[in-house]
Amino acid sequence: MKPQIGSKVTKNTLVHRVVSVGFLTLLLIPLGLGIIELGSDDSSLAGENRNKEVWPEISLLKTDVTRYTAQINRFMSDHVGLRDTLINLHAKFQYRLLNKAISDKAVIAKNGWLFYSERDALKNPSEQPTFGEREGAAWLEPMLDYQRFIERRGGKLVVVLVPEKHHVYSEYLPSSYQYTRDGRRADVIERLAKRSGLTVINLLNSMLAEKGFGKLYLKSDSHWTQRGAYIAYRELITTLQQRNENLPFNSWDKLEKMESVRGSGDLAALLNLSDEFEEEYERYIPVHKQQGVNIDTANRPSLLLVGDSFSARLNDFLPSSFVGTFFVHHNFRSLPTDVVAKRRPDIVVIEIIDRALGAPFEVSER
Amino acid sequence: MVFSGIPFLFYYLPVLLLVYYAVPTRFRALRNGVLVFASLLFYAWGEGLMVGLLMVSIVANHMAAHIISIKVDRGHRKITLALGIALNLAVLVWFKYAVFIFQVLGFNQSFAPELPLGISFFTFQAISYLVDVYRKEAEPAKTVLMSALYISSFPQLIAGPIVRYKTVARQIVERKESWAMFTLGIHVFVIGLAQKVLIANVVGITADEAFNNLDQGLSVTTAWLGLIAYGIQIFFDFAGYSNMAIGLGYMLGFTFPANFNTPYTAKSITEFWRRWHMTLSEWFRDYLYISLGGNRHGTARTILNLWIVFLLCGLWHGAAWTFIAWGAWHGFFLSVERLWLSKTLKRVWLPLQHAYLLVTVFLGWVLFRAEDIPHALNYYAALLGMSEVSVVRVSPALSINILLVMLLAFLIATGALRAIGRGAKEFAPLVIRRTSRLIYQNSVHWLLLSAVLLVSVTELVGSNYNPFIYFRF
Numbered sequence: 070m071k072p073q074i075g076s077k078v079t080k081n082t083l084v085h086r087v088v089s090v091g092f093l094t095l096l097l098i099p100l101g102l103g104i105i106e107l108g109s110d111d112s113s114l115a116g117e118n119r120n121k122e123v124w125p126e127i128s129l130l131k132t133d134v135t136r137y138t139a140q141i142n143r144f145m146s147d148h149v150g151l152r153d154t155l156i157n158l159h160a161k162f163q164y165r166l167l168n169k170a171i172s173d174k175a176v177i178a179k180n181g182w183l184f185y186s187e188r189d190a191l192k193n194p195s196e197q198p199t200f201g202e203r204e205g206a207a208w209l210e211p212m213l214d215y216q217r218f219i220e221r222r223g224g225k226l227v228v229v230l231v232p233e234k235h236h237v238y239s240e241y242l243p244s245s246y247q248y249t250r251d252g253r254r255a256d257v258i259e260r261l262a263k264r265s266g267l268t269v270i271n272l273l274n275s276m277l278a279e280k281g282f283g284k285l286y287l288k289s290d291s292h293w294t295q296r297g298a299y300i301a302y303r304e305l306i307t308t309l310q311q312r313n314e315n316l317p318f319n320s321w322d323k324l325e326k327m328e329s330v331r332g333s334g335d336l337a338a339l340l341n342l343s344d345e346f347e348e349e350y351e352r353y354i355p356v357h358k359q360q361g362v363n364i365d366t367a368n369r370p371s372l373l374l375v376g377d378s379f380s381a382r383l384n385d386f387l388p389s390s391f392v393g394t395f396f397v398h399h400n401f402r403s404l405p406t407d408v409v410a411k412r413r414p415d416i417v418v419i420e421i422i423d424r425a426l427g428a429p430f431e432v433s434e435r
Numbered sequence: 436m437v438f439s440g441i442p443f444l445f446y447y448l449p450v451l452l453l454v455y456y457a458v459p460t461r462f463r464a465l466r467n468g469v470l471v472f473a474s475l476l477f478y479a480w481g482e483g484l485m486v487g488l489l490m491v492s493i494v495a496n497h498m499a500a501h502i503i504s505i506k507v508d509r510g511h512r513k514i515t516l517a518l519g520i521a522l523n524l525a526v527l528v529w530f531k532y533a534v535f536i537f538q539v540l541g542f543n544q545s546f547a548p549e550l551p552l553g554i555s556f557f558t559f560q561a562i563s564y565l566v567d568v569y570r571k572e573a574e575p576a577k578t579v580l581m582s583a584l585y586i587s588s589f590p591q592l593i594a595g596p597i598v599r600y601k602t603v604a605r606q607i608v609e610r611k612e613s614w615a616m617f618t619l620g621i622h623v624f625v626i627g628l629a630q631k632v633l634i635a636n637v638v639g640i641t642a643d644e645a646f647n648n649l650d651q652g653l654s655v656t657t658a659w660l661g662l663i664a665y666g667i668q669i670f671f672d673f674a675g676y677s678n679m680a681i682g683l684g685y686m687l688g689f690t691f692p693a694n695f696n697t698p699y700t701a702k703s704i705t706e707f708w709r710r711w712h713m714t715l716s717e718w719f720r721d722y723l724y725i726s727l728g729g730n731r732h733g734t735a736r737t738i739l740n741l742w743i744v745f746l747l748c749g750l751w752h753g754a755a756w757t758f759i760a761w762g763a764w765h766g767f768f769l770s771v772e773r774l775w776l777s778k779t780l781k782r783v784w785l786p787l788q789h790a791y792l793l794v795t796v797f798l799g800w801v802l803f804r805a806e807d808i809p810h811a812l813n814y815y816a817a818l819l820g821m822s823e824v825s826v827v828r829v830s831p832a833l834s835i836n837i838l839l840v841m842l843l844a845f846l847i848a849t850g851a852l853r854a855i856g857r858g859a860k861e862f863a864p865l866v867i868r869r870t871s872r873l874i875y876q877n878s879v880h881w882l883l884l885s886a887v888l889l890v891s892v893t894e895l896v897g898s899n900y901n902p903f904i905y906f907r908f
């Protein structure tokens with residue numbers, strides 16, 4: 070019987086016993102499974118890029134009880150049984166019932182598109198801290214120092230500015246976001262760089278012009294596709310050729326070993342919705358990774374690629390044109406000098422995603 | 436530790452229930468001992484060494500209650516009561532209001548203590564203990580353990596309901612746990628959990644978005660939606676937590692008083708306070724308003740008493756000018772209703788009476804939610820369309836799905852959904868009504884409740900998930 074609040078509740082029935090025991094059992098299952106470490110494959114922890122919280126060390130010298138209990142709370146939350154299953158269910162409920170993401174680090178948009186929203190990635194230029202001529206000049210200053218450093222060692226510097234996914238596909242943003250390009254940092258930097266002699270490739274216009282020919286970003290990934298990275302590669306080679314570099318270059322149509330695959334990207338994984346956001350895309354197996362293909366490396370310049378996660382797909386193409394390609398992550402803040410001094414690359418390419426343009430980089434010995 | 440958290444739900448609660456029911460009923464003192472230990476652990480878990488303050492309060496009030504009960508002379512009893520109340524209030528004022536007082540007086544605030552959780556609740560319960568014993572409405576607890584169980588009982592320790600001593604004095608000694616009560620406890624607890632996790636937390640996103648982004652400018656629509664969302668959030672959050680406490684009480688054999696009775700269905704502010712946080716308003720009525728003379732000394736004195744009660748009620752909710760202003764807001768409308776509005780209201784169309792209540796209460800929530808008075812004034816400006824909107828951007832917190840949850844919650848909170856259900860029932864033939872009721876009560880109800888519990892638990896566990904985009908590197 071359904072109990073009535075306020076009514077007399079003295080008569081016990083079988084339903085009462087079943088419900089009471091069932092409720093207690095339900096509470097005990099996660100506790101029991103957690104103790105014997107069953108029912109959780111820790112996949113959610115992999116998504117969070119961390120290890121399970123460990124039981125805190127008890128010390129009589131530590132008097133901060135609340136910090137200690139907070140640590141135990143985290144331990145309990147991590148070790149509760151069925152954690153992964155419940156997180157997956159939560160992600161699905163949120164998505165199916167509310168069309169809402171489990172994390173505010175990504176936004177579920179129109180037609181199955183996902184957009185990365187952490188680190189102010191989705192903010193309009195007008196919502197970001199002002200980035201005018203003064204800020205642009207401050208941003209260029211360490212870049213110009215770095216350029217001089219490279220040139221003293223016989224190299225050349227090219228900066229590639231990668232647009233955010235929603236700069237290219239703003240039409241798929243939720244209607245609550247109204248993207249405007251005015252005051253975009255990459256555009257300011259490109260304009261100022263022309264005056265100061267730094268080679269900057271601002272990719273947005275090229276990508277906007279070519280997005281009709283194929284996917285430049287996956288719907289479910291924060292990164293560009295190989296086709297998107299190819300545009301960066303092509304623009305880089307074209308720019309260097311204009312500066313008298315003799316570089317071999319493969320046009321997209323001539324790329325062989327293309328295959329169609331089905332899968333989902335990092336944003337879908339971030340939201341624990343990989344199976345909900347599967348999509349088809351074409352994949353090119355890089356020449357340098359194809360078996361039995363020898364690349365003629367004679368007379369090719371060496372290259373140092375200083376970049377972020379977008380560099381991975383750019384690197385699928387670079388070995389076709391350069392020799393000894395070497396990658397260093399800039400960690401969104403620093404430009405390495407020691408690797409330049411040691412390797413003396415002919416070309417240094419800095420690849421930067423738009424959201425990392427907010428503050429000037431540092432030239433560091435690394 | 437909060438009820439709507441993994442440590443409580445999957446560790447503390449099942450272990451406590453197992454241990455509690457492992458003790459045979461005849462060892463009542465031992466069962467009470469288990470509860471007191473669990474309650475002190477519950478408090479220490481979040482507040483650390485502040486549990487010492489709670490223990491001192493228990494012992495001091497236990498002693499004071501006994502001194503009051505054994506004194507024969509009325510004057511002595513009164514002095515002991517006054518000292519006891521003064522001591523409780525001194526502790527409350529020092530821990531809760533020192534920062535505010537120092538700030539107002541321009542003193543160095545670094546000497547002010549941290550606010551211990553639940554101090555407003557356990558202090559009021561302790562005062563109730565002394566007054567009820569003084570008024571001879573209940574005998575003092577025989578042992579410190581029993582006093583401890585009344586003052587520190589974990590279900591209502593942090594956020595109420597404020598249980599008066601005379602209500603539970605007998606239950607501490609001779610309550611009867613039963614399967615039926617336990618089931619009722621589950622029912623009320625799960626409803627409370629869902630109110631908190633599935634409604635309050637969801638609509639809270641919209642409220643936060645509006646109140647936190649005021650500096651960027653708010654459109655009139657967003658401002659009103661944010662305010663409605665906050666009104667829904669605060670009701671479901673507070674009522675949810677109260678229901679969880681009441682449900683836990685039932686599971687342990689206690690019957691705590693209800694704290695909310697669909698307050699947004701009220702037709703006046705006077706009625707609202709008979710339905711909103713009922714245990715607090717009853718506390719203020721019985722221990723303060725009546726002690727001040729209530730309405731027994733003419734209109735002017737009644738109005739003054741109302742203002743005193745509601746200014747203190749506002750201050751009880753928080754140590755800030757915004758809460759005092761909120762108390763004054765309610766005090767003003769209560770006074771006006773008592774003077775003339777009440778009679779006028781009764782003559783107007785019923786929906787207008789509801790509209791008056793909702794608009795008045797919701798506008799008052801601005802003061803309750805705002806960080807300070809200028810913030811509240813800016814929010815009022817936004818509600819009137821006087822906010823400068825600098826960013827043309829509608830928040831995702833106002834997505835259609837969240838708005839649907841808001842609408843559903845609003846219909847529940849205002850009793851409209853119940854009225855619709857009642858109306859639909861009247862159209863259905865009697866046979867269908869009886870059959871569906873039977874099926875619903877015996878199976879569908881529990882299936883629905885299980886589904887609600889499952890969704891609430893996934894929400895709880897999922898809210899601890901903090902993904903990291905760069906796991907590839």
